[in-house]
Amino acid sequence: MRGFARAEYEARLTKAQALMAAHDLSALLLTTEAEIRYFTGFLTRFWESPSRPWYLVLPVAGLPVAVIPSIGAALMAQTWVSDIRTWRAPVPLDDGVSLLTDTLNEVAGSGRIGLPSGPETFLRVPQGDWARITAALNGVVVSDGGITAQLRAVKSHAEIAKIETACAIAGRAFARVPQIARQGRALSAVFRDFQGLLLAEGADWVPYLAGGAGPDGYGDVISPASDRLLMQGDVLMLDTGAVFDGYFCDYDRNFAVGPASQLARDTHAHLIDAVDAAADIARPGTTAAELFHAMDKIVTGGAGGSDAGRLGHGLGMQLTEGLSLIVSDHTVLVPGMVITLEPGMDTGTDRIMVHEEDIAITETGCRFLSPRADRTLTQLS
DSSP states (O other): SSOOOOOHHHHHHHHHHHHHHHHSSEEEEEOHEEEEHHOOOOOOOGGGGOOOOEEEEEESSSOOOOEGGGGGGHTTTTTTOOOEEEEEEEOOOSSHHHHHHHHHHHHHHEEEEEOOTTTTTOSSOOHHHHHEEEEEEESEEEEEHHHHHHHHSSHHHHHHHHHHHHHHHHEEEEEEETGGGOOOHHHHHHHHHHHHHHTTOOOOOOEEEEEEEESSSSSSSSOOOOOOOTTEEEEEEEEEEEETTEEEEEEEEEEESSSHHHHHHHHHHHHHHHHHHHHHSSTTTTTTHHHHHHHHHHHHHHSSSOOOOOOOOOHHHHSSSBOOOOOTTOOOOOOOOOOEEEOOEEEEEEEEOOOEEOOOOOEEEEEEOOOOOOSOOOEEE
């Protein structure tokens, strides 16, 4: 089913308001796509345009108030939000500033207004306008105390189902890679064709695709594709963040171009072992750091990681969100969290191989959302 039932959003608001009361907040102010969509269901690619700011105000009691450009009123009206206040943006002299400050003063009075302020948050407001907004408020803006991040970290069954659908779509596309990738084809052509496979298999769009190819590995995992031709002895990696109904998958697959070398075969097997080691202990009560150590013991012998910085992360409405699998992240896993397991290994000078899977934390352990990779590298002609 596309979207969510109204009850899903009502439950999110109820939880947020309980936490707001505990933090002595009169309102939450949200300004970014994921935060606003989490509480409203407002899904649009129009966020690609930076010309207009968008706001959502959550009162400590009552229903959300959308303060948005009028161009978005019809779409917002299709969500469960009924209080929609608009202006004809863009208006450089007063681009929603007066409307937002009037709304916040009405909703929060002289109280505390929480703003997401922790890791991975940002304020999507022109700085000059923000200075005018805060100067006109009767209340004071403070951190939201991590409320928004805390709520988004634990997914409902309906959210997990969307992520699993995105994973299944990518799995079908990965299974068709031998149709588009072979010795002598340009990596850039493979990238374009793989995006086409993802869309053909049901992805709504493909905001993220990275990868690489080279003898026994690749130089990094974030580069756009070059026109380099695939050669025998290469390892090809494709890493996708495809979206279904606003939720991401994020995992990769490695392929051998022609017969794989012993080094590539062994590295791939070690990466699968590392994922298995983390999955074996991924359950409520385990920490993010413990998952890191389980994988790092296999891929580096316990050296403490590599320049990649982390061996996995949270996943959901954004490609990466929430916790990081690093030494210093002691976030405790709870049922409903969705994370990636992403170990990597050096295969030579300036060469690496990486493997990634997506899992959901259950009441008793974890469940793979991505179709699990085989221990044997898939060989391309």
